[in-house]
Amino acid sequence: MKEEIKKFFKGDVLDDDINLKTYSRDASLFEVRPKLVVLPKDSEDLKNLVKWIKDNPGHSITMRAAGSDMTGGPLGESIIADVTRYLNKMGEISEHRGLTFVLVEPGMFYREFERKTLEKGLILPCFPASKNLCALGGMFGNNSAGEKTLRYGKMENFVLETKVIFSDGNEYLVKPLSREALDIKIAQGDFEGEIYRKMNELLISNDELIRNAKPNVSKNSAGYYLWNIKKDEIFDLNKLLVGSQGTLGIVTEMKLRLVPEKRCHDLVALFFKSWDELPQVVNAILPQDPESLETFDKDTLKLGIHFMPEVARKAGSNFFSFALKFLPEVLISVEMLGLPKLVVLVEVSENTEAEVKNKVRNIVEAIKPFNIWSRIVEKDSEEEKFWVMRRESFNLLRQHVKEKRTAPFIDDFCIPPEKVPEFLPRALKILKDHDIDTNIAGHAGNGNYHIIPLMDLRKESERAKITAVADKFYDLVAEYRGSITAEHNDGIIRTPYLGKMYNPEVLELFKKTKEIFDPLNIFNPGKKVPASQGKGGTLEYLESHIAIE
Numbered sequence: 001m002k003e004e005i006k007k008f009f010k011g012d013v014l015d016d017d018i019n020l021k022t023y024s025r026d027a028s029l030f031e032v033r034p035k036l037v038v039l040p041k042d043s044e045d046l047k048n049l050v051k052w053i054k055d056n057p058g059h060s061i062t063m064r065a066a067g068s069d070m071t072g073g074p075l076g077e078s079i080i081a082d083v084t085r086y087l088n089k090m091g092e093i094s095e096h097r098g099l100t101f102v103l104v105e106p107g108m109f110y111r112e113f114e115r116k117t118l119e120k121g122l123i124l125p126c127f128p129a130s131k132n133l134c135a136l137g138g139m140f141g142n143n144s145a146g147e148k149t150l151r152y153g154k155m156e157n158f159v160l161e162t163k164v165i166f167s168d169g170n171e172y173l174v175k176p177l178s179r180e181a182l183d184i185k186i187a188q189g190d191f192e193g194e195i196y197r198k199m200n201e202l203l204i205s206n207d208e209l210i211r212n213a214k215p216n217v218s219k220n221s222a223g224y225y226l227w228n229i230k231k232d233e234i235f236d237l238n239k240l241l242v243g244s245q246g247t248l249g250i251v252t253e254m255k256l257r258l259v260p261e262k263r264c265h266d267l268v269a270l271f272f273k274s275w276d277e278l279p280q281v282v283n284a285i286l287p288q289d290p291e292s293l294e295t296f297d298k299d300t301l302k303l304g305i306h307f308m309p310e311v312a313r314k315a316g317s318n319f320f321s322f323a324l325k326f327l328p329e330v331l332i333s334v335e336m337l338g339l340p341k342l343v344v345l346v347e348v349s350e351n352t353e354a355e356v357k358n359k360v361r362n363i364v365e366a367i368k369p370f371n372i373w374s375r376i377v378e379k380d381s382e383e384e385k386f387w388v389m390r391r392e393s394f395n396l397l398r399q400h401v402k403e404k405r406t407a408p409f410i411d412d413f414c415i416p417p418e419k420v421p422e423f424l425p426r427a428l429k430i431l432k433d434h435d436i437d438t439n440i441a442g443h444a445g446n447g448n449y450h451i452i453p454l455m456d457l458r459k460e461s462e463r464a465k466i467t468a469v470a471d472k473f474y475d476l477v478a479e480y481r482g483s484i485t486a487e488h489n490d491g492i493i494r495t496p497y498l499g500k501m502y503n504p505e506v507l508e509l510f511k512k513t514k515e516i517f518d519p520l521n522i523f524n525p526g527k528k529v530p531a532s533q534g535k536g537g538t539l540e541y542l543e544s545h546i547a548i549e
């Protein structure tokens with residue numbers, strides 16, 4: 001296979017043991033060894049590769065950006081295509097009719113992208129907590145989100161147009177279409193036209209089913225978002241492609257909308273003795289339109305304290321001056337007679353100091369009736385200590401805990417925020433019943449929380465807990481009509497559980513969607529459509545690919 005591909009492929013083609021091993025892992029708990037890794041020089045390479053795979057049955061292609069996925073999304077048994085080496089360029093930032101946008105290739109790391117956008121005072125505000133690790137192709141693939149999503153929404157809100165290679169091996173411009181433009185597209189009668197025709201028919205003939213399938217939460221990455229394709233007479237396949245984990249096509253370029261970064265900001269840190277008042281406090285604060293409303297629990301706080309030197313380094317500070325910055329929180333803990341059970345970070349960002357101060361005053365007033373402690377943090381350097389703790393908690397666990405490993409499998413649920421105090425004790429009981437330790441951090445404003453247990457996956461008894469716990473946990477999420485994944489997506493870990501969220505008729509539509517785009521199942525098989533694509537998408541596949549080390 002390698003020699004045949006090298007005949008037409010300009011980029012690198014690798015099959016040595018070290019590379020195959022490296023690409024058999026991401027940030028999930030899985031290991032899947034590919035046969036070949038390719039680093040495409042340009043989209044021509046990818047087009048030719050897709051055509052070759054189409055003509056040579058038995059192979060498939062799984063796209064990979066930075067590989068920080070927590071679901072096994074960029075893992076596959078056949079060919080892995082890593083876009084970060086060459087497909088990583090960014091165009092000039094432009095403005096047209098009040099819209100600011102930029103063209104970017106999928107292999108560009110978000111951290112480099114942000115450095116350039118910030119030079120112009122602009123950001124792509126859907127960046128994830130892994131913003132120092134991830135690349136833009138992966139943010140598209142997972143429909144990523146993060147601390148500013150409360151105000152700005154997920155990646156799906158920022159994709160204006162894309163260039164996508166479909167399974168016929170040709171590259172197409174995908175953009176929002178008016179009804180007339182859709183008719184013209186359908187009339188083409190070619191592969192692209194057929195995708196539009198069949199998808200349009202699928203939407204029309206299953207209108208009610210699709211509308212009812214839309215999850216009742218503010219964030220969702222699970223399944224194919226059929227309900228988002230048609231809106232106000234506009235038909236936009238990007239709303240489906242985003243978050244589809246490379247199972248419907250390969251993105252080779254994105255036109256992304258950017259927004260101005262707010263010039264002034266303050267942070268209000270809140271300290272709670274219990275989860276009980278959280279929803280009422282969140283509701284009292286939301287009218288002030290905070291940019292972020294994030295939370296982490298006592299165990300995450302303890303983790304931050306335990307790894308203080310590392311947290312200090314990540315915040316760009318030295319240990320002693322960093323530790324001193326926590327003096328006010330130490331005093332609050334003394335008043336509270338112990339560490340807070342929960343810390344909530346409310347970021348207020350506006351264009352003027354006056355607006356910020358006014359909102360902060362309103363927030364302080366709004367939380368007065370509650371039994372919580374608060375602190376206004378005005379200095380950037382002091383704010384950073386909280387954000388590093390919030391963003392880096394999972395990474396600290398990944399890198400430092402010996403013998404046990406982070407095991408993301410119930411890592412990203414979302415339920416209506418007001419149900420959190422009722423839901424959490426029930427969810428935590430499931431973990432306790434299986435003797436699993438964990439910590440919790442998340443996006444309180446959206447009701448989206450990350451639970452990342454620590455487990456020793458060398459033990460079979462521990463590995464067995466994964467499906468046992470996930471089964472009960474996702475039943476509970478379904479009871480609250482929530483989403484089993486708000487941001488991280490389905491991959492190997494959640495595809496088998498999509499039936500907990502969507503009924504069999506909806507799953508059948510997911511299957512049909514996949515068949516319309518990818519009839520030969522060459523794009524990232526086994527993800528997003530449960531148990532119907534030959535290998536993958538099943539509990540057996542999940543269980544047999546858990547990495548032991």
Ligand SMILES: Cc1cc2nc3c(=O)[nH]c(=O)nc-3n(C[C@H](O)[C@H](O)[C@H](O)COP(=O)(O)OP(=O)(O)OC[C@H]3O[C@@H](n4cnc5c(N)ncnc54)[C@H](O)[C@@H]3O)c2cc1C
Pocket residue numbers: 026027062063064065066067068069070072073074083106127128129130133134135136137138139140141142143144145146147245246247249250251252394395487488524
């Ligand atoms: C410490 C940590 C914190 C995290 N926090 C968050 C968070 O706050 N929010 C969040 O959303 N996620 C989070 N994640 C998960 C992950 O980092 C994000 O989803 C990230 O956006 C993935 O980007 P990546 O470049 O690493 O993508 P990869 O892992 O390489 O790929 C992700 C998916 O996109 C697909 N893909 C990649 N390139 C293409 C392409 N060109 N065309 C089509 N499909 C493609 C892949 O096949 C895969 O399915 C976190 C992960 C870690 C390790």
